[in-house]
Amino acid sequence: MSGHLPVMLPEVLEMLAPRGGETYLDGTFGGGGYARGILAAADCTLYAIDRDPEAIARGAALAAAFPGRLHMLEGSFGNMLNLLHDAEIQALDGVVLDIGVSSFQIDNFDRGFSFRGDGPLDMRMSRDGLTAADLVNGLPEAELADTLYTFGEERLSRRIAKAVVAARAEAPIVTTTQLANVIRAVVPPDRSGIDPSTRSFQALRIRVNDELGELERALQQALALLAPGGRLVVVSFHSLEDRIVKRFMVEAAGRAPAPSRHDPAGLLGRKAPEWDLLTPRALRPSDSETHANPRARSARLRALQRLNPNLSAGWIGGEEAPR
Numbered sequence: 001m002s003g004h005l006p007v008m009l010p011e012v013l014e015m016l017a018p019r020g021g022e023t024y025l026d027g028t029f030g031g032g033g034y035a036r037g038i039l040a041a042a043d044c045t046l047y048a049i050d051r052d053p054e055a056i057a058r059g060a061a062l063a064a065a066f067p068g069r070l071h072m073l074e075g076s077f078g079n080m081l082n083l084l085h086d087a088e089i090q091a092l093d094g095v096v097l098d099i100g101v102s103s104f105q106i107d108n109f110d111r112g113f114s115f116r117g118d119g120p121l122d123m124r125m126s127r128d129g130l131t132a133a134d135l136v137n138g139l140p141e142a143e144l145a146d147t148l149y150t151f152g153e154e155r156l157s158r159r160i161a162k163a164v165v166a167a168r169a170e171a172p173i174v175t176t177t178q179l180a181n182v183i184r185a186v187v188p189p190d191r192s193g194i195d196p197s198t199r200s201f202q203a204l205r206i207r208v209n210d211e212l213g214e215l216e217r218a219l220q221q222a223l224a225l226l227a228p229g230g231r232l233v234v235v236s237f238h239s240l241e242d243r244i245v246k247r248f249m250v251e252a253a254g255r256a257p258a259p260s261r262h263d264p265a266g267l268l269g270r271k272a273p274e275w276d277l278l279t280p281r282a283l284r285p286s287d288s289e290t291h292a293n294p295r296a297r298s299a300r301l302r303a304l305q306r307l308n309p310n311l312s313a314g315w316i317g318g319e320e321a322p323r
Helices: 009-016 033-041 053-065 077-086 103-107 132-138 141-152 157-170 176-186 198-209 211-225 239-252 287-292
Strands: 023-026 045-050 070-074 092-098 226-236 275-277 300-306
Touching (some): 009 300, 033 053, 045 077, 053 070, 053 103, 077 092, 132 157, 198 211, 226 239
Antiparallel strands (some): 226 300
């Protein structure tokens, strides 16, 4: 896939461990880098989801290269249960998710994801629903500030929201350059060299696409779909995503702290976990990868595996379950 570098592909394949005859899901097809790697690694069947029609169209060439093995599904990965049910798939041997915006979306300025070039202030991955321009021009000042703070961790969110409201009173903000210039006028550059618009653009993109809600739904549904021995591999790119993935996998694997001895819940015992945390600590990209692909520098990989049910029967800290 020209212009597309799948992040941490060797680590993803090692954790997913694809095998011939098995069925996998790439929940975030994007540029098809993971899909190609999985299909090349084993004679398996792969379903791939993306809500971006352009990504679905790109998948046609890859499907032709692996006849009968790649099946493209248009929709959001937070709806994978229904999409796979419609495809008559009840269980999977592995799921991989690459969270966030794809390089194809960022680099196409007409999609409005980037402040590096001028384009319509859109940011929709699916081409449906409210655009970033709708939010920027329509949200009350307080709600806009909360959005920038919650989804972008922007400390100067109130200052930015005030400037945006003042600017839109003069004329609607409809392009990426317009918005970036409003932000740059009130947020000084920091020592890191990161553009002052970065966190605000991230926040708007996340809200426009409900990215955190989609992630939480996808994690729950992936666990429901995975067969014994099946693996879930997730690559995330910022702290908001990684915290959700980390908490979810730690709890699934029974690694969450036990209740206080003063908490009556501690007397009930805990069911033995059905999941094994394959990455006690998140894996990071190598120095050579981040040098070749700077976009990889913030990546974090976490993985989980469903245990054999015969090994996970019983209870921890209380009486065994009846057999």
